[in-house]
Amino acid sequence: xxxxxxxxxxxxxxxxxxxxxxxxxxxxxxxxxxxxxxxxxxxxxxxxxxxxxxxxxxxxxxxxxxxxxxxxxxxxxxxxxxxxxxxxxxxxxxxxxxxxxxxxxxxxxxxxxxxxxxxxxxxxxxxxxxxxxxxxxxxxxxxxxxxxxxxxxxxxxxxxxxxxxxxxxxxxxxxxxxxxxxxxxxxxxxxxxxxxxxxxxxxxxxxxxxxxxxxxxxxxxxxxxxxxxxxxxxxxxxxxxxxxxxxxxxxxxxxxx
Amino acid sequence: xxxxxxxxxxxxxxxxxxxxxxxxxxxxxxxxxxxxxxxxxxxxxxxxxxxxxxxxxxxxxxxxxxxxxxxxxxxxxxxxxxxxxxxxxxxxxxxxxxxxxxxxxxxxxxxxxxxxxxxxxxxxxxxxxxxxxxxxxxxxxxxxxxxxxxxxxxxxxxxxxxxxxxxxxxxxxxxxxxxxxxxxxxxxxxxxxxxxxxxxxxxxxxxxxxxxxxxxxxxxxxxxxxxxxxxxxxxxxxxxxxxxxxxxxxxxxxxxxxxxxxxxxxxxxxxxxxxxxxxxxxxxxxxxxxxxxxxxxxxxxxxxxx
Numbered sequence: 001x002x003x004x005x006x007x008x009x010x011x012x013x014x015x016x017x018x019x020x021x022x023x024x025x026x027x028x029x030x031x032x033x034x035x036x037x038x039x040x041x042x043x044x045x046x047x048x049x050x051x052x053x054x055x056x057x058x059x060x061x062x063x064x065x066x067x068x069x070x071x072x073x074x075x076x077x078x079x080x081x082x083x084x085x086x087x088x089x090x091x092x093x094x095x096x097x098x099x100x101x102x103x104x105x106x107x108x109x110x111x112x113x114x115x116x117x118x119x120x121x122x123x124x125x126x127x128x129x130x131x132x133x134x135x136x137x138x139x140x141x142x143x144x145x146x147x148x149x150x151x152x153x154x155x156x157x158x159x160x161x162x163x164x165x166x167x168x169x170x171x172x173x174x175x176x177x178x179x180x181x182x183x184x185x186x187x188x189x190x191x192x193x194x195x196x197x198x199x200x201x202x203x204x205x206x207x208x209x210x211x212x213x214x215x216x217x218x219x220x221x222x223x224x225x226x227x228x229x230x231x232x233x234x235x236x237x238x239x240x241x242x243x244x245x246x247x248x249x250x251x252x253x254x255x256x257x
Numbered sequence: 258x259x260x261x262x263x264x265x266x267x268x269x270x271x272x273x274x275x276x277x278x279x280x281x282x283x284x285x286x287x288x289x290x291x292x293x294x295x296x297x298x299x300x301x302x303x304x305x306x307x308x309x310x311x312x313x314x315x316x317x318x319x320x321x322x323x324x325x326x327x328x329x330x331x332x333x334x335x336x337x338x339x340x341x342x343x344x345x346x347x348x349x350x351x352x353x354x355x356x357x358x359x360x361x362x363x364x365x366x367x368x369x370x371x372x373x374x375x376x377x378x379x380x381x382x383x384x385x386x387x388x389x390x391x392x393x394x395x396x397x398x399x400x401x402x403x404x405x406x407x408x409x410x411x412x413x414x415x416x417x418x419x420x421x422x423x424x425x426x427x428x429x430x431x432x433x434x435x436x437x438x439x440x441x442x443x444x445x446x447x448x449x450x451x452x453x454x455x456x457x458x459x460x461x462x463x464x465x466x467x468x469x470x471x472x473x474x475x476x477x478x479x480x481x482x483x484x485x486x487x488x489x490x491x492x493x494x495x496x497x498x499x500x501x502x503x504x505x506x507x508x509x510x511x512x513x514x515x516x517x518x519x520x521x522x523x524x525x526x527x528x529x530x531x532x533x534x535x536x537x538x539x540x541x542x543x544x545x546x547x548x549x550x551x552x553x554x555x556x557x558x559x560x561x562x563x
Binding site for chain 1: 412
């Protein structure tokens with residue numbers, strides 16, 4: 001399985017959508033750090049480089065990161081279909097579940113890769129503002145950008161930033177699994193990515209039904225800044241991820257390719 | 258290669274009442290046939306006749322609406338993935354590979370997925386057999402169509418399968434490549450491998466195929482057995498009419514007739530040639546007169562569609 005996983009990661013980083021996505025995730029923080037007009041829109045002046053990751057995360061998680069995640073997850077299977085290599089692999093005496101299982105691990109890892117690159121870009125973009133102790137908040141912990149009134153040490157700031165990025169990665173899991181499920185159903189990158197993004201947009205519209213709101217994926221896209229919602233949101237995100245993954249594995253087992 | 262096993266019926270590959278529908282549209286209906294170990298079975302049929310769908314069903318890539326496929330007696334749909342250990346297949350033309358990997362790396366991946374231990378020597382052997390050693394370490398994206406097709410066959414025979422299923426294995430190959438592929442397939446069949454291939458090159462395939470299944474409209478219209486090959490000969494001489502009349506008098510030569518400018522006969526080609534040379538006929542060529550499968554196929558498909 002390890003060798004299959006290594007292959008799958010090798011294939012992942014060669015995907016065009018992944019390369020473009022990682023580049024965008026890396027460059028986005030620089031936009032925030034060096035575009036005063038955009039900061040004015042949020043009425044925030046950066047006082048520390050530790051605040052750049054929050055800006056990148058807020059804007060990225062609004063649409064860009066979910067979109068890039070769905071694209072990559074769809075292309076992980078869709079590219080094999082379009083290249084014809086899926087058939088070659090499935091002809092071998094290896095269970096279909098092993099192949100899709102490896103792809104699932106890869107697509108669930110991708111959000112962390114994307115967010116990791118975004119964090120790296122954020123910290124580099126934040127260097128001119130300094131990464132030492134500062135009076136204020138990272139935007140991702142208590143007191144948001146204003147902070148608690150106490151100076152924030154680099155260690156505490158890093159911890160807040162890492163926690164938020166890790167939570168954001170988990171928030172993107174169900175979308176990865178959903179895009180892979182659609183890729184199994186449609187065997188097409190475009191159709192799967194479109195279906196996943198459409199589902200996300202439709203779910204956003206379902207806030208019109210307050211009874212449904214606590215159970216919608218879209219209610220937890222900002223979970224990384226709402227610590228009070230973690231106890232309900234996190235198990236729900238896991239259930240969605242497991243459900244979509246199990247369904248993908250089940251359908252793929254008897255799917256005509 | 259292990260000794261070929263077979264099912265209780267002796268067949269290496271059996272399709273039993275295989276049907277496939279997409280929605281309400283039938284693509285294949287009631288296909289039943291068997292391929293014995295050491296037999297070459299060619300599938301022929303016009304475009305849209307269901308050849309590719311049938312090959313996908315036979316290889317387990319697609320699932321039938323009804324019917325069963327058995328490989329060495331095991332149901333390929335419910336027998337688990339291990340059944341595919343005996344299968345070698347190329348289901349696309351040109352064969353698909355990871356373009357950033359070299360031919361050798363692609364084969365290493367196939368060897369791993371097939372569960373081969375220490376495949377290096379065997380990989381080298383098949384690359385040499387398919388005349389790909391010179392490009393073995395180049396990325397597949399730099400390969401020509403013919404090289405990719407040959408790499409496809411290399412990947413299919415890498416683990417020495419007992420059942421080989423190939424969709425248009427000579428598509429995109431030059432005449433030399435086509436000849437090489439046919440040689441390899443005939444050799445594998447001689448060693449006991451059951452070979453099933455779909456093809457439009459009926460004349461070439463009829464040289465070594467044992468049976469041809471003609472598909473039309475999703476049904477197996479007919480199976481043609483090519484058992485009597487090589488017993489009839491044809492020759493071309495400077496004066497065919499006189500040569501034919503003369504050959505009728507030669508002992509050991511039978512059923513002499515004229516077909517266009519060729520003289521066709523049964524019996525000993527050596528006796529016929531010696532007698533003609535003795536009588537100062539200028540013999541341009543003499544060769545086995547194979548059953549013209551292509552003409553037969555055209556006629557059969559025309560009849561079915563009419």
